[in-house]
Amino acid sequence: MIRDTARSIAVQILTRVEVEGAYANLLLQRMIGRLTDSRDRQFVTLLVNGVLKNRLTLDYALRLHLTKPMSALPHEVRAILRSGAFQLLYVDKVPYAVAVNESVELAKPFPKFTGLVNVVLRKVMDKGWELPWPDAKRETVRYLSVRYSHPEWMIQRWLNRWGFEETEELCRANNEPAQTWIRTNTLKTSREDLVKRLIQEGVTVELGSRIPESLIIQNFGALDRLASFREGLFTVQDESSQLVAHVVDPKPGQYVLDACSAPGGKTTHLAQRMNNQGEIQAFDIYTHKLELIDQLAQRLGIGIIQPQLGDARDLPGVKLFSQQCVLVDAPCSGLGVLRRRADLRWQKDEQNLKDLPLLQLAILERAASCVKIGGDLIYSTCTIEPDENFELVKKFRSAHPEFEAVSLVELLPFALKDARDIRQASKGMLQLLPHHHGMDGFFIAKFRRREV
Numbered sequence: 001m002i003r004d005t006a007r008s009i010a011v012q013i014l015t016r017v018e019v020e021g022a023y024a025n026l027l028l029q030r031m032i033g034r035l036t037d038s039r040d041r042q043f044v045t046l047l048v049n050g051v052l053k054n055r056l057t058l059d060y061a062l063r064l065h066l067t068k069p070m071s072a073l074p075h076e077v078r079a080i081l082r083s084g085a086f087q088l089l090y091v092d093k094v095p096y097a098v099a100v101n102e103s104v105e106l107a108k109p110f111p112k113f114t115g116l117v118n119v120v121l122r123k124v125m126d127k128g129w130e131l132p133w134p135d136a137k138r139e140t141v142r143y144l145s146v147r148y149s150h151p152e153w154m155i156q157r158w159l160n161r162w163g164f165e166e167t168e169e170l171c172r173a174n175n176e177p178a179q180t181w182i183r184t185n186t187l188k189t190s191r192e193d194l195v196k197r198l199i200q201e202g203v204t205v206e207l208g209s210r211i212p213e214s215l216i217i218q219n220f221g222a223l224d225r226l227a228s229f230r231e232g233l234f235t236v237q238d239e240s241s242q243l244v245a246h247v248v249d250p251k252p253g254q255y256v257l258d259a260c261s262a263p264g265g266k267t268t269h270l271a272q273r274m275n276n277q278g279e280i281q282a283f284d285i286y287t288h289k290l291e292l293i294d295q296l297a298q299r300l301g302i303g304i305i306q307p308q309l310g311d312a313r314d315l316p317g318v319k320l321f322s323q324q325c326v327l328v329d330a331p332c333s334g335l336g337v338l339r340r341r342a343d344l345r346w347q348k349d350e351q352n353l354k355d356l357p358l359l360q361l362a363i364l365e366r367a368a369s370c371v372k373i374g375g376d377l378i379y380s381t382c383t384i385e386p387d388e389n390f391e392l393v394k395k396f397r398s399a400h401p402e403f404e405a406v407s408l409v410e411l412l413p414f415a416l417k418d419a420r421d422i423r424q425a426s427k428g429m430l431q432l433l434p435h436h437h438g439m440d441g442f443f444i445a446k447f448r449r450r451e452v
Helices: 006-020 024-034 038-053 055-063 075-090 096-106 111-127 140-148 152-162 164-174 191-200 240-248 265-273 287-300 350-368 390-399 419-426
Strands: 180-184 204-207 214-218 234-236 255-258 279-284 305-309 323-329 371-381 403-405 429-432 442-449
Touching: 006 024, 006 038, 006 075, 006 096, 024 038, 038 055, 038 075, 055 075, 055 111, 055 140, 075 096, 075 111, 096 111, 140 152, 140 164, 152 164, 191 204, 191 214, 234 265, 234 287, 240 265, 240 323, 240 371, 240 442, 255 265, 265 279, 265 287, 265 305, 265 323, 279 287, 287 305, 323 350, 350 371, 350 390, 371 390, 390 403, 390 429, 390 442, 419 429
Parallel strands: 255 279, 255 323, 279 305, 323 371
Antiparallel strands: 180 214, 180 234, 204 214, 371 442, 403 442, 429 442
């Protein structure tokens, strides 16, 4: 039996993702605990996310040296070939001989294929990046798809919107490694004191420049082994996601509604901004997700969140005109976080995107009915698709003139530089793009209910 190593665990995870449709991030959380060395845990994460993101490019490089299609090989052998090719093409720190030999070792339970793994990976090693790419001018969609490992339908959408150069920039940004962002729990500590504590625990820390609670961490191993994490001094939350509570800008003592609250990152940030005073009704349609919110709130020492089971299109029990702040962080295509969710690009299809705006608008309509006169309605997504963002907000506003835009310029915790962004934000909306802003793709809009 093959012992648990970083490479063998990566192959197990990649196999389960392909065979079962399992979520890579959940498998990583569950399985890397078998490794005691933090460097091994980081290497597993690198291999899994790297192979999933670059699968199309890796398969293109591998197929040049295969006499049979990848689909004819056992799933485990496919994962071994892909992880080996990823190390050869993308990971400078791994010696070529090690990448090949370790892959052959992993293939030994499949003796019919050990020779194939050895020969194919040595050919990948010899050829390197000298690959016969599709012609970028005549086969633009296929070129970008294969070169940057994105589905063709996604590439076509972006080419229609932005053209070649910007689509290529976006694809590159989506393939960059995702940093680990955390949010300081200001109910228990300051960012400065948290930095000192993390450094004492051996964590590499960098201050976030845009969000005052934010930090980037590296070399931390398993988070639940850090005393600072167990004590609730911080939680993991992406940088763009941390913007939301600043734009909502809730006040201590207010009644706040979070219509789509799981897993609780934004909900608990709202509670921090409220100094744990007031009430937040946090809705989700799944009981197990409400339990995650409750667990997070307990770890962070937050007592004002009331988890509520219910569909955001109904919000059972919430009275009309009863809430001072309502947040709709809507379910969306997630196309703004492709670098963070390595397998997401392969789980979506174009029909998926066509169905979402109907759901998002239904949620926004019901949420809007709960807002008091003078109260605020905030809509956010982690996508870059106009149908889920600008176009949806435009449709909502045309049906609800009682909601006026609230400028985001003064609410954002950092200054916007681009003139187009400033114009957008002054009209109550902002679209962040990975290749423009250096952060996850994200959309946010804010409105205030007036008397009519």
